[in-house]
Amino acid sequence: MEEAGEPVIMPLDDDEFSAFVRLRYAALVRYGASLLGDPAGAEDLVQLSLVKLNRAFDRVDPERREAYTRRVMARAGWRQARRRWNGEVPTAHVPERAGLGDGEVVVDDRDALRRALAGLPLRQRVVLTLRYLDELSEAETADVLGCSVGTVKSRAARGIEALRRSGLASEHEVTPRIGQQGVEP
Amino acid sequence: MTEAEQIRQLLLEAGDGVVPRATDPVEAVARRRSRRKASRVVALSAAAVLVAATAVAIAVSGHSIGAKTPAATTTSVAQRKVSAVDTKLWVISEQSVLGRGNRATGTRWALGPLPVNKAQQISDSGGSATNPVYVIEMRGSFLCGGCSGHGTGSVPTYHVLTLYVLASNFTILGVGLDNTWYDLNRLGKPFPLVEPPGGLTPLERHPNMAPFVGTWRSASGILKVTLGTNRLNYGGPTCLEFASGTPQCQSITFTTRGVGIGADAGRSYRSLVGVIASDTVGLAVGSQITLTTASGDELIVSTGGKPSVPIPNPWCGPSARKAAC
Numbered sequence: 001m002e003e004a005g006e007p008v009i010m011p012l013d014d015d016e017f018s019a020f021v022r023l024r025y026a027a028l029v030r031y032g033a034s035l036l037g038d039p040a041g042a043e044d045l046v047q048l049s050l051v052k053l054n055r056a057f058d059r060v061d062p063e064r065r066e067a068y069t070r071r072v073m074a075r076a077g078w079r080q081a082r083r084r085w086n087g088e089v090p091t092a093h094v095p096e097r098a099g100l101g102d103g104e105v106v107v108d109d110r111d112a113l114r115r116a117l118a119g120l121p122l123r124q125r126v127v128l129t130l131r132y133l134d135e136l137s138e139a140e141t142a143d144v145l146g147c148s149v150g151t152v153k154s155r156a157a158r159g160i161e162a163l164r165r166s167g168l169a170s171e172h173e174v175t176p177r178i179g180q181q182g183v184e185p
Numbered sequence: 186m187t188e189a190e191q192i193r194q195l196l197l198e199a200g201d202g203v204v205p206r207a208t209d210p211v212e213a214v215a216r217r218r219s220r221r222k223a224s225r226v227v228a229l230s231a232a233a234v235l236v237a238a239t240a241v242a243i244a245v246s247g248h249s250i251g252a253k254t255p256a257a258t259t260t261s262v263a264q265r266k267v268s269a270v271d272t273k274l275w276v277i278s279e280q281s282v283l284g285r286g287n288r289a290t291g292t293r294w295a296l297g298p299l300p301v302n303k304a305q306q307i308s309d310s311g312g313s314a315t316n317p318v319y320v321i322e323m324r325g326s327f328l329c330g331g332c333s334g335h336g337t338g339s340v341p342t343y344h345v346l347t348l349y350v351l352a353s354n355f356t357i358l359g360v361g362l363d364n365t366w367y368d369l370n371r372l373g374k375p376f377p378l379v380e381p382p383g384g385l386t387p388l389e390r391h392p393n394m395a396p397f398v399g400t401w402r403s404a405s406g407i408l409k410v411t412l413g414t415n416r417l418n419y420g421g422p423t424c425l426e427f428a429s430g431t432p433q434c435q436s437i438t439f440t441t442r443g444v445g446i447g448a449d450a451g452r453s454y455r456s457l458v459g460v461i462a463s464d465t466v467g468l469a470v471g472s473q474i475t476l477t478t479a480s481g482d483e484l485i486v487s488t489g490g491k492p493s494v495p496i497p498n499p500w501c502g503p504s505a506r507k508a509a510c
Contacts, residue, residue, distance in 0.1 A: 018211045025210035030200035039203045047207075047217040054218060117195050132192040160188070168191055 017057050021050055024066055031070060035077045035129045037118050045080075049073045071144055074130055078145045081122035116166030124159035131156055270319075271295070273355050275378045278321045281348055281357065293323045293378040296369045298352035303372045318358055321348040321378065322369060327362055 025046065032042025049072040053065065060068045117125070130141040131152070138156075142149045160168070186194070207213035274295050297304075297319030304318045327346045347361035369375035 021211050021214055025207070026205055029205045030203050032200075033203040034196040034200040037199055040206070042200075042203065043205055043207065046205075047210075047214050050210075050214045051218045054214065113191075113195055114198065117199065128192060129196055132189055133196045160192070163192065163195075168188060 017054055020065060024069075025050075028066075028069060028073070032073055034133055035073060035126060036080075036122065037125060045073050045076055049076060070134070074126060074144050075146065077126045078123060078147075081126070112166045113163060113168060116163050120159050120162055124155045124162070127152055127155040128159045271376070271378060274319055274321055274350065275380060277350055277355060277357065278323060278348060278378060281360070282323065282325065282327070282346065293321060294369055294375040295322075295378045296320045296373050296375040297350075299372060304349060317352040319350040319352055320369065320372070321350060322346070322367065322375075324366065
């Protein structure tokens, strides 16, 4: 029985939309996890984005629906970074404790990188996701997030720098697809 | 592996193995959407409380508060800017009301564009709609000229007029007369139709024009109003200015749905008491009107009376074509 005060669930009557949700939900949650680094938050983000897609479903080109959803997710993630409660990040790893000798803590490079990525500020992570996972140019990333190209550059640079400090190999530095601003003559 | 590839790999790993908690994602999204709607309702309720508190404060301070419109007691206000569509709908509603020799009281409400199935929930008058429609609801005193059994001169009056307007071309698809106010909130978010600030010719009956309600007699004694376009020709002033600013010259085209209510179509009449919707607004006293229905029936209509003064040319109005006048 439904709890008192719980809103009545209005069924999604659009079969096409329901089919889209069933088909792409898991993939979108994985993308959200890449974006936020938090699986639970990712699922929240996906659901909120799908609610927005639902309202615009008929207007969005069928071939662009997933792109639309991802764009909404990226923007929401970017805005989410401004919220105060984001200051507390739940983590499965307890901090390193004092008194442990070097030989007692074995951390491989890969794990250090993962933790460095998890420790990045949300906006840096969102920019890195769009730049390196979605392979957007700096200009495209700025367009999606509604910020300047300079902001994208600075966030990406700081994020990469943090990863480098944790062991990111930089001997073959190659940037992803370069926007017009970055094209060398 | 390049730096970019390493970062990409790291990001992919963050998502790999993540299994959604929701077993039914569609239900999860529906639940989320319902929550958002509920929170909006709470916000609107808070706003309503604030408005009520303000009204009480004004009343206590000695200022008078205008009585709520009849519609406002049953229909909530959806805030929106007055658009071109609102203006069109207002003109249509105004023409329909005054064309019937009636008057509307209180706020008019509109809703739409509504899907066909939703419009049909209100009345069968919108039943033949195959395209989205706007629904306009008004309160006032409205004469039902096309109602059956009215050769006696007594015209029934209703207090709620509902118009169904095709969203594609803003033609009136159907008219409903009733005494019960239908709460448009059940179908969506209605918005009030208010008179646009200036810019429109006031729709007032010219003193030289005929009454909008009269008795018409068919030449054959029986008029069969059929579905399709019927044509009304009349001899009178060649051009008349209507509220919409569009001059009507020589002939007026209307559909059977413009006669009385939508249920008129397909019925036979020995006499008609009523009006031909908004198009009769410009008829002059003493005009001879021939109504030719789609089935070939003709109805000679005299609006009765004599013009008290010659009909002046300026009736053509500022936007009418001079040559036609």
